[in-house]
Amino acid sequence: MKTLAQLSPQPLWQIFANICEIPHPSKHEQKISAWIQQWAKDLGLAIKEDEVGNLFIKKPATAGMEDRPGVILQAHMDMVPQKNADNDHDFLNDPIQAYVDGDWVTAKGTTLGADNGIGLASAMAVLASNDVAHGPLEVLITIDEEAGMSGAFGLKAGWLDGEILINTDSEQDGEIYMGCAGGVDASATFPLEMEAVPEGYHSFNLSISGLKGGHSGVDIHTGRANANKLLVRLLNLAVQKFDIQLTELNGGSLRNAIPREANASLVLPVAQVEAFKAFVDDHQQQIKSNLAIVEPDLSLLLISPETFEQMWTKACQQTILHALTASPNGVIRMSDDVPGVVETSINLGVVRMKGNKLVVLSLIRSLHDDGRNQVEEILSSVYGLAGVEVTFSGAYPGWKPSTDSKIMNTVRDVFIERFDYEPKIMVIHAGLECGLFKTEYPHLDMVSIGPTIKFPHSPDEKVDIASVGRYWELLVAVLAAIPAKTA
Structure with a gap:
């Protein structure tokens, strides 16, 4: 049986496997936060933490792409802790027992944390890569998305410099999200x-x-x-x-x-x-x-x-x-x-x-x-x-759709070029953090993408392996395709 680290794209899956080893339920993100901070420092990346616990990591543009608008990749570090009644899993201390089940990755009797662990792993994989072309890059990793969005609520002006935000918390391959529900x-x-x-x-x-x-x-x-x-x-x-x-x-x-x-x-x-x-x-x-x-x-x-x-x-x-x-x-x-x-x-x-x-x-x-x-x-x-x-x-607040979003059009065009069919432009009935980001950063042009994750917030949660590969391919291609700033 394959292990997670043997799946493709290997850097993303290896990071996700590491995430599964570290307890990170909502309200208890200290261990995962400490690990991410040490990981970034080991790579020589600039990282800082705000007063509520959100993390900000910066990486300079790759050579020749300094004229691109700054991009923020965004994910949350917490997961929903749900388990079956007959399972004695301790979410504060035990690792998630993730495993490959045919075309899917799932967990033994608990939530998997693919929501939003895959998105987090993808952002970290971009940071770690020397082969992914991108303009000035920031990664915003929020806390407590699943249990109150206190990280997004606590985000202050002045921490982010980018003009484009790509949220990685969507859960359906072939769909591009440009709006979400409030709650x-x-x-x-x-x-x-x-x-x-x-x-x-x-x-x-x-x-x-x-x-x-x-x-x-x-x-x-x-x-x-x-x-x-x-x-x-x-x-x-x-x-x-x-x-x-x-x-x-x-x-x-x-x-x-x-x-x-x-x-x-x-x-x-x-x-x-x-x-x-x-x-x-x-x-x-x-x-x-x-x-x-x-x-x-x-x-x-x-x-x-x-x-x-x-x-x-x-x-x-x-x-x-x-x-x-x-x-x-x-x-x-x-x-x-x-x-x-x-x-x-x-x-x-x-x-x-x-x-x-x-x-x-x-x-x-x-x-x-x-x-x-x-x-x-x-x-x-x-x-x-x-x-x-x-x-x-x-x-x-909800995230009001913007039909003239440049990044949404870029993602759609890259998707068609890569996969030869039209993606669905969607609004999701879930609480993405994008609506809250608009409060302090109203200029942000935002879009949300992700792989296929079924049954999040339940012990049946699973992520489609092939869709993770397509999501990664799309993300990498989008970062390279963002056009230079116009005068």
């Missing part, structure tokens, strides 16, 4: 009212697992099930038939990942146990039948754990289940301007008990601020009926 985090906190579990009640844990999950922007239109919504629907139906009272409810782990797993602890009278088991079995068969194509590995498990002493009051339970059932999730509207692209969506990403409170986190995305505002209003209304306030934070 905002939504948080609601329910107070939990508890009471003692009476005698004669039996305890259960009910869990949903085996779902595909995925990126809450790129995959939101695929029909993949949301574990939080599935479990809440089951519970909402169950409380209409049985004297169930919850003791705990948790699901999902990231607001930007479609939840793959959710679980609830509950109690009910012993006399209703057998009927409840039959109800769960019937419901499992129904949802498995309904989702057989999109979620073939769905599993619903009912077990009897330890005895619980406290349970939610029925009034508290009803408020929460009704609110979560009514909470919007999925595609809200498709774009009228860009056919086939989602305009507005929401992901009910996390439901988590914290002491005597239940915290619910969602991520709203939209190509337009008004679309985002509309979903904010819907969410506020739904939770307002439950007597709970929704707070919105971390709003980031």
Whole structure:
């Protein structure tokens, strides 16, 4: 079996293999940052770090190309830490176990980090190469893209000199991105009212697992099930038939990942146990039948754990289940301007008990601020009926397409010349950092390209090996083709 370092282009894959060895989940980029800084210094490259942790690396133009406009290659150093329930991987200490699987590279039971590790590796490979022709070059490596974009938010004016920015965070070969969705985090906190579990009640844990999950922007239109919504629907139906009272409810782990797993602890009278088991079995068969194509590995498990002493009051339970059932999730509207692209969506990403409170986190995305505002209003209304306030934070702007972008036209022309077909000019329903860069650097002419990465933000993440080769070929050719500045 081939190792990553044996794949082509070899310098890129070798660097990516090194990246996989270094833990770098969002909010914990210290190790990868230290490695990148030492790597750059060993090559004699100028590198600096800003106050939030972003890295800036400069390389002079190759001989004869000093008259080209400055180009910034941009990637983020963090990755989404997702793993299967039966995997004991420690993202803070363990390397990613990446391996070649036919035409793809994937990882054993965890996210791979090809998002955006391949882009990062490509930028570093350009820096390390003596054969890639380019004008004045900068590489911007941001932190925390996946969990709040604090690196992009913290980017200040005066650090970058280039006129063109090539973002490497796209995930589809044959597509050139010239715009992206903006977004905002939504948080609601329910107070939990508890009471003692009476005698004669039996305890259960009910869990949903085996779902595909995925990126809450790129995959939101695929029909993949949301574990939080599935479990809440089951519970909402169950409380209409049985004297169930919850003791705990948790699901999902990231607001930007479609939840793959959710679980609830509950109690009910012993006399209703057998009927409840039959109800769960019937419901499992129904949802498995309904989702057989999109979620073939769905599993619903009912077990009897330890005895619980406290349970939610029925009034508290009803408020929460009704609110979560009514909470919007999925595609809200498709774009009228860009056919086939989602305009507005929401992901009910996390439901988590914290002491005597239940915290619910969602991520709203939209190509337009008004679309985002509309979903904010819907969410506020739904939770307002439950007597709970929704707070919105971390709003980031979309990247408005520019049809007269010179770099977009250059990338398109080079693509056609190299591959003999027309690429798709696209807008992505995901939060690239480009919109935030425009705040401090409004002059930047930007484009985003990348290889084919499937199922990012999930343990099924994989990157197409051949597409990485084409992406590298395109990137190198584009750097060489950027025309000289005009007088």
